[in-house]
Amino acid sequence: MSTHRESSFSESSDADEEVGFDVNEAPDYDLCEEVEILDHARPTSQGTYLEGVNEGLEPLEDYQSGGFHPVHLGDTLGPSQRYRVIHKLGHGGFGTVWLCRDDQETGYVAVKVMVGDADPKTVSDLILTTFDKSVPGAENIAIPINSFSIDGPNGSHQCIVLPVLGPCVSPNLWLQLGEDPGPILRNMAYQAVLAMKWLHTNGFCHGDFRPSNILVKLNSFDHLSEDELLSLIGHPEKAYVRTESGEDLPASSPQYLTLPADISGLGEKYITDKICIIDFGEAFSISSPPEDLGMPENYLPPEILLEHKNAVGPACDIWALGCTLFEIRQQIALFYMIYDIDELTAEMVRFFGKLPHEWWDNWEARNDFFDDEGNWLRGRPGAQKWSLDVALSKPVEIVHPNPQKLVTLEQEQALLADLLYGIFRYEPEQRLSVEDVLNHEWFKIK
Known part of the structure; x- marks a missing residue:
């Protein structure tokens, strides 16, 4: 089921402008050059490939030394083979996540199996266990229940x-x-801010704070049998791994990859109104920030997009928090379907005004979008000026199968806009602190 707005959130892409391709300017390709045609996905460096479906799966190439551990359904993990794998929940650059039956506690857990080159001393998830879990916000963080290591x-x-x-x-x-x-x-949204405050109070930044890393907590379904659970979330589907040579698979490779479960199949009965922050693969200590951030471009602040030196820090988390608050409430991304850095910067200027003088002068692409006064040069004459306030006023609508609409009332729009304008300040030191955000009037609406 998809959502859409009546007004495009990618307006700066200039869909009205004609785009053409001049065959006379085409590269001088050798039309007689042989093209290799494969009847399967391109093989990895180890000569393996996936048979059939390969969408929604981790890269097969990453099953090599220092990479993913081959896990199969029915495997048992941990001390005394405590955790039995019954489905896959997902994957990321850090590793794979598996739905397991805890045969000691007779319940269900998620087990994240990290890549082989991860240093246990620097695993952010484990660092979280050293912080005070009695402070508000800790309950909204995915703090490990247990940990262990396996060799493969x-x-x-x-x-x-x-x-x-x-x-x-x-x-x-x-x-x-x-x-x-x-x-x-x-x-x-308030719980998300509390979670960020807990992290920052402990001298930690998330580094990839966005809605896809904020999940809803579930009511316990430990009483369900495995068959009952799989009937709701779907039985596992496999994509088998083959070798081009026809020889046995290398030891580094699994026999198959497992498509992730549809956990939403549990239904509304198990969804709560509590959230939990996950994925600390990009997290860092405030005292020793990295040179760059690994989060998607449309959650990055302008100082990172414009490649300022020594720009990574808590203010980057705050900017990403602003994008996240908008997206949680409006249920659509603020910078929707915009990934080009210059187009993202242009959209920021449309929302929040001209960049600071030095930033503006050093932004080489500015004349592609604005005149010297910061006036937008694209789009139809007389069209409604695009702004944060206009974005907040646009409802999300579902047309099929049952028409539904998510509307933010004008009073709330004004309060949320006030909060976001305080967050989306260009100079990092002028952005609202997490404490300021928590105390904002938007959260006090009854």
């Missing part, structure tokens, strides 16, 4: 045991929250 053909792998969580907070969550999702979404 690709190295020694740190494993993190976590609670099983539900869908992410955007874009389609509002459809499962009843007739008036607004108060629930605001409360989830």
Whole structure:
């Protein structure tokens, strides 16, 4: 089920302008050059390839020394083979995440099996366990329940045991929250701020703070049998691994990859109004920030997009938090479907005004979008000026199969705009602090 707005969030792409391709300017390709035609996906450096489906799966290439650990359904992990694998929940650059039955506690858990080159001493998830968990905000962080390591053909792998969580907070969550999702979404946004405060208070930045890393907590489903659970979330589907040579698979490779479960199949009965922050693969200590951030471009602040030196720090988390608050409440990304750095910067200028003088002068692409006064040069004459306020006024609508609309009332629009304008200040030191955000009037709406 998809959402859309009546007004495009990628307006700066200039869809009205004619785009053409001049065959006379085409590269001088050798039309007689032989093209290799494969009847399967391109093989990895080890000569392996996936048979059939390969969408939604981790890269097969990453099953090598220092990479993913080959895991199969029915495998047992941990001390005394405590955790039995029954499905896959997902993957990332850090490793793979598996739905397991805890045969000691007779419940379900998520086990994150990290890549083989991860140093246990620097695994951010484990660092979280050293912080004070009695402080508000800790309950909104995916703090490990248990941890252990396993050895395999690709190295020694740190494993993190976590609670099983539900869908992410955007874009389609509002459809499962009843007739008036607004108060629930605001409360989830507040919990996200609390979680960031807890991290920052402990001298830690998330580094990739966005809705896809904010999941809904679930009511316990430990009482379900494995058959009952799989009937709801789907039985595992496999994509088998083959070798071009026809020889046996290398030890580094699994026999198959498993498509992730549809955890939303548990239904509204198990969804709560509580959230949990996950994925600390990009997290860093405030006292020793990295040179760059690994989060998607449309959550990055302008100082990172414009490649300022020594720009990574808590203010980057704050900017990403602003994008996230908008997206949780509005259920659509603020910088929707815009990934080009110059187009992103241009969209920021449209929302928040001209960049600081030195930034403006050093932005080489500015004349492609604006005149010297910062006036937008593209789009149709007389069209509505695009702004943050206009973006907040546009409802999300579902047309099929049952028409539904998510509307933010004008009073709330004004308060949310005031909060976001305080967050989206160009100079990092002028952005609202996490404490300022928590105390904002938007969260006090009844």
